[in-house]
Amino acid sequence: MRAFLILSLCVCITAALLTAGESDEETYARKTALDLAGAFSNDGFKLRDGHWSGTLEPGTSKVIQVNLFAGNSYWFSLGSNAKAKRLAMNVYDETGQAIAVDLHEERHRIAAGFTPGISGPCYIRIEAIEGQPTAFCLIYSYK
Amino acid sequence: MFPRSRILLNGLALLCLSALADAKSGSISTEELASATVLDSLSIPTPGESFTALSKSGKIDWSSRFRPPIATNYSSRAQMAINLGGLIADGYIAVEARDSQQVKNIGKDIVSLAKPLGVQQEILNRGKSLTDFASEGKWDALKEELEATQNEAKAAMAENKDTGLVLLVTLGGWLRGTEALTGYLSEHYSAEGARLLRQPGIIHFFRERLETLPEKMREDSSVKKIRAKMDEIESALTFPRDSVLQAESVKALNQLVSDLLKQVSRKDSK
Numbered sequence: 001m002r003a004f005l006i007l008s009l010c011v012c013i014t015a016a017l018l019t020a021g022e023s024d025e026e027t028y029a030r031k032t033a034l035d036l037a038g039a040f041s042n043d044g045f046k047l048r049d050g051h052w053s054g055t056l057e058p059g060t061s062k063v064i065q066v067n068l069f070a071g072n073s074y075w076f077s078l079g080s081n082a083k084a085k086r087l088a089m090n091v092y093d094e095t096g097q098a099i100a101v102d103l104h105e106e107r108h109r110i111a112a113g114f115t116p117g118i119s120g121p122c123y124i125r126i127e128a129i130e131g132q133p134t135a136f137c138l139i140y141s142y143k
Numbered sequence: 144m145f146p147r148s149r150i151l152l153n154g155l156a157l158l159c160l161s162a163l164a165d166a167k168s169g170s171i172s173t174e175e176l177a178s179a180t181v182l183d184s185l186s187i188p189t190p191g192e193s194f195t196a197l198s199k200s201g202k203i204d205w206s207s208r209f210r211p212p213i214a215t216n217y218s219s220r221a222q223m224a225i226n227l228g229g230l231i232a233d234g235y236i237a238v239e240a241r242d243s244q245q246v247k248n249i250g251k252d253i254v255s256l257a258k259p260l261g262v263q264q265e266i267l268n269r270g271k272s273l274t275d276f277a278s279e280g281k282w283d284a285l286k287e288e289l290e291a292t293q294n295e296a297k298a299a300m301a302e303n304k305d306t307g308l309v310l311l312v313t314l315g316g317w318l319r320g321t322e323a324l325t326g327y328l329s330e331h332y333s334a335e336g337a338r339l340l341r342q343p344g345i346i347h348f349f350r351e352r353l354e355t356l357p358e359k360m361r362e363d364s365s366v367k368k369i370r371a372k373m374d375e376i377e378s379a380l381t382f383p384r385d386s387v388l389q390a391e392s393v394k395a396l397n398q399l400v401s402d403l404l405k406q407v408s409r410k411d412s413k
Contacts (some may be wrong), residue, residue, distance in 0.1 A: 046191070046283060049290040050184030063171070063179040065186050067344045069196035071335070089354075090169060094344070094384075096176055100168030118384050121344030123171060123179055140185070142192055 001116040004086055009020040018118035025081050025135035032079030032109045038073040040111070045087045053137040056080065056087075064138065068116045078126050084108040085131035092123040105114040108134070165292040180355040181348055183313050184294065190232040190320030191286045193339055194239050197324060199338050205240035207330075208323040209233075212248070214410040215255040223362035224308040225407050227256045227296065228315025234273070234289045238282050238321055246277035246285065248340065253292070260308070269295060307360045310352050315407075317345065322404055325397035340388050340396070343381040350377060365407040372403050 004046055030051065037047055052064050068074060087110045093098045099122065101112040108131075114123060128134055164168070180186075197203065210233070217223045218354035230253050237245035250273040269292040276285045297309045321340075330337045350373050353361070362367060379396040382388060388396070 002363050014290065017210050032152070041176065046195075046286055048189070049294045050182065050286065052180065052182055061175075063175050065176075065179040065181045065344055067186060067188055067342060067348075069188065069193055071196045071199050071339075072192060090171075092169075092171045092176075094169045096173060098171075115384070119339050119341040120384065123176060125171060125175070 003059045004051065007078040013114050013140070016107045023135065025083075026137070028081050029079045029135040030139075031087055031138040032081070033077045034138050036073065036077040036104070036106075036109050036111050037077060037139055037141050038113070040141045041115075043143075045073070045075055045143045048139060051137050051139045053135065056126065056128040056136045057083070057129045058131055061088075063123050063124050063125045065121050065123055066140070067120065068122050068142075069136055070116055070119045072142050073113065074140055074142050075111050076138060077111040078109060078134045078136060078138050080108045080128070080134040084128050084131040084134040084136075088127040088129055090125045091126075092125065093118070094121045096123075124141055124143070162344040162370070163216060167181045181344075183297075183309060185315055187317065187345055187348060189235070189286075189290050189293075189343065190323070191238070191289070192236045193320055193324055194235060196339050197229055197327065197336055198239065202385070203239070203327060204237055206242060206245075208236050208326055209240070209242075209245065213278055215252050216259075216272060217256075218310060219363055219365065219411060220305075221311055221360050222407060223256055223260050224300075224311035224367040225280075225315035225318075225365055225369070227253065227260065227317040227406065228312040228317070229404065230256060230291045231289055231312075232316040232319035232323070234292075235286065235320070237283045238289070243280065247274050249275070250274055251387060259298070259302055260300070261275040261305075262296040266292060278343040280305070307356045310349075311360075311366070313348055314353075317349070318400055318404055321372045322397065322400045325393055325400060329337075329390075329394045329397045332393060337387040337389075337393055338379055340382070340393065341382055345375075346373070346377045346380050349373070369403060370407050372399060375399055395399065 041047055078087060080087060089110050089112045091101050091112055091114060093099055097112055101114040104111040126138060157379050213226060230249055234246060234249045237249055254266050254270050257263045269288060272288050276288055293312060297312055300308045324339060353370055379392060
């Protein structure tokens with residue numbers, strides 16, 4: 001059932017992206033992120049429908065604020081494309097201190113999982129360490 | 144000359160040490176925190192996320208959080224958007240309560256409210272899925288469908304250059320979610336549950352974005368009512384990381400949000 005839902009979501013999103021005129025690279029980055037998040041859905045994580053996308057330049061980072069609830073578990077999945085040789089993802093609390101995460105890392109996709117102990121804002125920093133400028137897409141799942 | 148150089152060298156050494164400490168401890172600068180991207184679609188949680196967290200504290204009678212049906216024939220588009228968000232949050236509550244008839248009823252109200260907002264087709268496309276999933280008791284699928292419904296309506300609003308309405312849908316959903324959360328905690332207080340009410344980033348986001356709405360929308364009667372209460376809501380939801388909201392404060396917050404929602408869901412509230 002979940003696999004079907006993820007597949008349906010992928011198809012809908014791909015269609016929506018194509019109609020919205022997004023580039024092939026952006027579409028691929030989104031698909032990569034969704035594929036990665038699909039593994040967590042099998043473990044009961046519910047996928048948020050929203051996403052954050054753009055372009056990552058090598059050696060630079062981008063940060064997004066998310067607002068999370070204590071007790072929930074989260075997986076943040078970042079997808080890109082073959083131009084990215086190595087990605088990094090770090091999570092920080094609102095005081096700027098790093099939060100320990102479980103990392104699942106492959107060449108051009110990476111996921112960070114954790115369970116915040118305090119409700120409130122957290123910051124996800126993503127970075128392309130090596131490679132060429134690449135499209136990226138960040139999504140998250142929770143349970 | 145010498146003391147000045149020493150001060151300069153000491154300063155440089157301190158800077159290097161601080162940079163090293165940052166790298167070692169993996170901290171992030173305040174500048175990066177301040178300039179972080181904040182997106183309606185990803186930075187603001189759905190009502191379902193807070194309900195999932197609360198459900199971990201034990202079995203919750205979510206049907207006790209239902210509210211009587213609200214009007215679906217407002218004349219102000221801003222009021223429609225706020226209440227559309229509220230209805231979607233009602234959908235999440237019905238899903239938590241595993242009440243398929245309630246999901247279907249709310250689905251009908253969502254479609255009624257979507258029509259005058261010009262997003263009916265997008266909602267209709269999803270409405271059938273909501274009904275089907277509710278009939279089949281596919282509760283997890285319903286949560287994802289509710290968010291997808293909301294996002295399709297928002298995408299249509301953005302396409303129609305109604306970006307202000309997008310914010311109001313999110314705000315309406317968050318207010319209704321907060322009412323449900325505080326309503327439950329008012330009757331069954333627990334420190335564990337009350338820590339979910341620490342939401343400084345969310346309230347800051349709404350406060351800031353409300354002030355950037357087009358003037359006509361900002362001066363809408365419903366929006367004005369909400370803006371007038373944002374200070375009080377913010378002070379309740381912004382508390383230190385090592386404390387929780389006490390039972391009396393939770394009740395006061397519930398009263399505040401509940402009264403506010405009643406006012407903005409009343410037909411043609413003035």
